[in-house]
Amino acid sequence: MIVVMExxxxxxxxxxxxxxxxxLGLKAHVIQGTERTVIAAVGDDRGSSKESLASGPGVSEVVPILAPYKVASRELKPDPTQIQVGQFKAGAGVVGVMAGPCSVESEEQIVSSAHAVKKAGATALRGGAFKPRTSPYSFQGMKEEGLKLLALAREETGLAIVTxxxxxxxxDLVxxxxxxxxxxxxNMQNYxxxxxxGNSDRAVLLKRGASATIEEFLLAAEYILNEGNPNVMLCERGIRTFETHTRFTLPLATVPxxxxxxxxxVIIDPSHGTGHAYLVPDMSVAAVAAGADGLIIEVHPTPETAASDGYQSLTFPQFDETMARCARVAVAVDKEMCTMH
Incomplete structure (x- = not known):
C-alpha cells in the first residue's frame, strides 16, 4: 500500500x-517528493487494515500497489530516479558511461584505461577483480590485488569504480x-x-539474467530495495535466444x-549484448536513442592480448569515436551526457 501524505x-x-x-508488521519506505511525501507500506498486508492507515493524522489517501515489485514501481514513485556516485550520474535525463577492461590485469593496463576513458567522456571505470568464468581453468581475476589497482586508478583520475x-x-571487501x-x-537471482x-551503502548495478523475464528482473531489484538501498541501476546485457550471430540478443525495447x-x-551493456567489438558502437548509439540512462562498455588498450573478452572490447580510438556519436544522439533525444567537472 502507499500512504499519501497531505x-x-x-x-x-x-x-x-x-x-x-x-x-502493522510492514516495512516503511519513505519517498520525499517535491509536492508531498509518500510512505510505501511493503510486506504481507493481508492482515492489515487500509482504513486504519487512512484515518491517520496528515494522511491524504491510501492506495494499493498493484505491481508485484512494490518499491521499484512507478506507482510508488512516478518521477525517474537519478543515481549519483561521485561525478557519475545516470537517470532523469542524464546518460552516464562506465567503461574499462573486462578484467584488471596490471597497474599499467587499468591506469592507462582509466585515463583514456576519462578523456573520452566516461565518468566511471569498470573492471573485474573477481571474474566468474564458465571454465574453472580460465583467468579468474586478480581478486583483492585487482581491487587495490582499481582504487589506485580512481585516485589518479577521480572516476567512480564499478566492479x-x-x-x-x-x-564488505569489494x-x-x-x-x-x-x-x-x-547472480541475478542469488537472493x-x-x-x-541491499544492506550496503554502495550503489548497485544489477544485470539481467540471460533467461530472466522483465518481471523476474524487477523482483530481483526489489530484494535490494526492500533492504533499504535505494541506489539501484538496472542493466540490460542481452538474453539467450535461438540466434547465433551475436553472443546474446540485445533487446533495446527493454529500455522504454x-x-x-x-x-x-536503465543501463545498456552493448559489449556482452553483442559479443563483437564492431557491433558495440552502433548498439551504444542505438541505446542512447532508445532512451537509455547509461552505458557500460568494455575498453582495452590492446584487445588482442586481453585476458578475457578481448573480442568484444573497443580500442581507445574506437571508444573516443563512440562517445562522440553518443553525445550527438543524446542532444537529439533531449538528454545530456554526464561529464567530469
Missing part, C-alpha cells in the same frame, strides 16, 4: 505514520575499494547476495518498457 503534513505526522506502518561482487562473503557493486547475470548488497514500469535508471 501537502501540509508535518514531520511529526510523517514519523507517526511510519510508526503505524511498522506496528562485480560474487558472494555475500565478499561484499565495497571497501569500489563505488558501485555489480551483480552479474549469473542472499541481493539482500547483502522498463521506463514505463519503474523509476530506476
Amino acid at each position: 501537502k501540509s503534513a508535518t514531520q511529526a505526522q510523517i514519523e507517526h505514520m511510519i510508526g503505524r506502518v511498522q506496528e 562485480e561482487v560474487m558472494s555475500t562473503e565478499e561484499v 565495497a571497501k575499494y569500489s563505488d558501485v557493486l555489480q551483480i552479474g547475470a549469473r 542472499r547476495l541481493l539482500e547483502a548488497v 518498457y522498463l521506463h514505463r514500469k519503474t523509476h530506476l535508471p
Whole structure:
C-alpha cells in the first residue's frame, strides 16, 4: 500500500505514520517528493487494515500497489530516479558511461584505461577483480590485488569504480575499494547476495539474467530495495535466444518498457549484448536513442592480448569515436551526457 501524505503534513505526522506502518508488521519506505511525501507500506498486508492507515493524522489517501515489485514501481514513485556516485550520474535525463577492461590485469593496463576513458567522456571505470568464468581453468581475476589497482586508478583520475561482487562473503571487501557493486547475470537471482548488497551503502548495478523475464528482473531489484538501498541501476546485457550471430540478443525495447514500469535508471551493456567489438558502437548509439540512462562498455588498450573478452572490447580510438556519436544522439533525444567537472 502507499500512504499519501497531505501537502501540509508535518514531520511529526510523517514519523507517526511510519510508526503505524511498522506496528502493522510492514516495512516503511519513505519517498520525499517535491509536492508531498509518500510512505510505501511493503510486506504481507493481508492482515492489515487500509482504513486504519487512512484515518491517520496528515494522511491524504491510501492506495494499493498493484505491481508485484512494490518499491521499484512507478506507482510508488512516478518521477525517474537519478543515481549519483561521485561525478557519475545516470537517470532523469542524464546518460552516464562506465567503461574499462573486462578484467584488471596490471597497474599499467587499468591506469592507462582509466585515463583514456576519462578523456573520452566516461565518468566511471569498470573492471573485474573477481571474474566468474564458465571454465574453472580460465583467468579468474586478480581478486583483492585487482581491487587495490582499481582504487589506485580512481585516485589518479577521480572516476567512480564499478566492479562485480560474487558472494555475500565478499561484499564488505569489494565495497571497501569500489563505488558501485555489480551483480552479474549469473547472480541475478542469488537472493542472499541481493539482500547483502541491499544492506550496503554502495550503489548497485544489477544485470539481467540471460533467461530472466522483465518481471523476474524487477523482483530481483526489489530484494535490494526492500533492504533499504535505494541506489539501484538496472542493466540490460542481452538474453539467450535461438540466434547465433551475436553472443546474446540485445533487446533495446527493454529500455522504454522498463521506463514505463519503474523509476530506476536503465543501463545498456552493448559489449556482452553483442559479443563483437564492431557491433558495440552502433548498439551504444542505438541505446542512447532508445532512451537509455547509461552505458557500460568494455575498453582495452590492446584487445588482442586481453585476458578475457578481448573480442568484444573497443580500442581507445574506437571508444573516443563512440562517445562522440553518443553525445550527438543524446542532444537529439533531449538528454545530456554526464561529464567530469
